[in-house]
Amino acid sequence: MDFWTVRGEPGDVVERLRRWLSATDGEDVPGLVVETSGSTGAPKRVLLTRAALLASVRASADRLGASGPWVLTLPPTYVAGVQVLARSLVAGHTPTLLERDGWPDGEGWFVSLVPTQLTRMLSDPTDLAALRRAHTVLLGGGPIGAALRARAEEAGVRVVATYGSAETAGGCVYDGHPLDRVAVALGEGGRIRLAGPTLFTQYVGQPELTREVLVDGWFLTSDAGRIDEDGRLVVLGRVDDVIVSGGLNVPGPAVAERLRAHPAVAAAEVLGVEDPEWGNRVVAFVVGEASLDELRDWVAEAHDRAWAPRQLVRLDAIPLLPNGKPDRQALRARAEEAR
Template identity: 30%
Template structure:
């Protein structure tokens, strides 16, 4: 069968791969469930029809100000309904949504504006310095809209009111048309803009509903416990696809009591978070005060959850945990460990430490340095292919060349697969260190240290050592009222962890540095160790050897 005209090479000629504009999810929800609540924040609530009208109005306002298909709109905002709406307003006119981490500095946000080539900005009124810095650094930014009271830009809500009743046609989009610049966390170097597309994200949304939250309907509710600029934004986009109401805490800071109260009030059925947030939620006294029996899926990502933390969460919440492994570049779609495979007690045959099996439509390959696929049980770099893989980094050919090899996206994570295809993450390639010629993977040791009853959190980093090349340094946070010394912990580790894997030093802090998304950040731990004079170790050991 021939499609189109003659093709001298005998293949199928290129044709347009038009796909649904992602903003159409909101239109669908408004058509089918127009008077049902779609978004909640404090005492305020919006129906799906309200949200669709507001997004239409903002899309018309942006278009009237010259924003067109392919233009990038920088968004600096903490979680709020306007930020949520701005995603769909950009999508609707074919523009690219460029959300920032609202905790970043003005200069960091200005860099994101430059790196993305932003031509417009939506900025929360709490961040005038960020708006000013972005405008100074980005001459292409033609205007700024302000969310809430401010001394800069046109008022977002005022424009919505002015344009209510107006609409613009949904921009026609193709498979590879960008919709979202998802900035990486920048663990090495400056953040890079991963280009997410309309076609890719349609697969991601379908995959999330299939693998993470099967059976989700408009009768469900989801509470937001992370910034909408990253993984939580993807999660809420998935909720819109099924007309699931989104419940936003009113407090700007993380408050476990407020979260659990909202779960009870709105009969919340799912949430997306990271392991450290799950840990804080289940260890807070309020978990025993509020009814959370409505929860079906507590989805965590960003890092594997330590086994001891899993056990505590399962004991409090029941078998509702869902783990997925995936980077922003793969939009979370690599593996899944569903509730049925989260067991509250260790038992023979239990796959402890796995992050699950391949997501639907995704293939994982464990590869050596030279790209050779490794056998089950062998540790190498986790590489992935499939429709969820991003289109590449924006305007960064060098990064793209490093990120892809023979069509495989290289995650930079190390791990191995077993004979049944379950994946085990050893850690980031950058976390591994070599001590006396042997590879040491910090996560393996961290898992063991966390079984000590006095230890609440731990992070181990490799540091230079004159004798062994590199050694580990552990930083621990103790449980309330607990007492533990460096010597006691190292003695306790004897027989549990091979001696060459023992950290050379152990420090105890009141808290570990965490990112805006609640993840423990080892580059910040290393910097803090240096700031406190703990590194280099030789200097510290020499100082401690001096007579008092």
């Protein structure tokens, strides 16, 4: 299959995507390639068909109960940014580019953010006033703590948490429920499996990896989850976010969420870093003033004390990839430097 790779300045991507989306169904339309963030290694090149992207756009509008103009705050070359542009264009609106145009006037528009962006915007009066005018803020790209959701709701910002990836043409599970025609199942160890019309076709140049994760119409994600009593998918984090430390399984995302609730912590991430004594040591990367002993006690108040971090790395800010996700490789390097 022919394809084109999403690259370039936002304005150029908008025009190329506009032409691609406006092709008639009978035309020979090339696929579209978006790259993954590469947060845990080399980026993968994900091939999406026009039909898959449009299925996602339409299912999203159906679930939100409306469509309209979108504001781009994310890189246009990753799937979340591509989706913002496509949703706006399919709805008949040229997307607003926040860095160039600023927030739109009026109400009823949409925006997609990652948790770090929302956290910062809730503290900025101008951004907060704008977000209150939005129809919906889609929030994805990382763990979404209950405290952040509660803070947004108290501020009058309507948030819908999304789960998905480039391989699913973006978010395909909204607030724990799959979009129409999307199926969710759990495999061995709670590994999340997804199926439906939004799935990708292949990893370009990686046929073996494609066969590993696309099995009988299902995409085998790298995430673990559970289904709660209300039938909602709860994402527990990446399968490799479970840190085996001293023979115990420590769920990194749960520890990180607890740390973020500490009054002296502005931001936090938790990773396992190879260690000769523990196999992997639990490392807390924190923006804030709390000491390691304070944070260990804080975690132990809510969880098993064995989950408490054994190393604290203080940062001025969590290093991020261009798409707003934490740069896990940079964090691990900082942990090794700090030893």
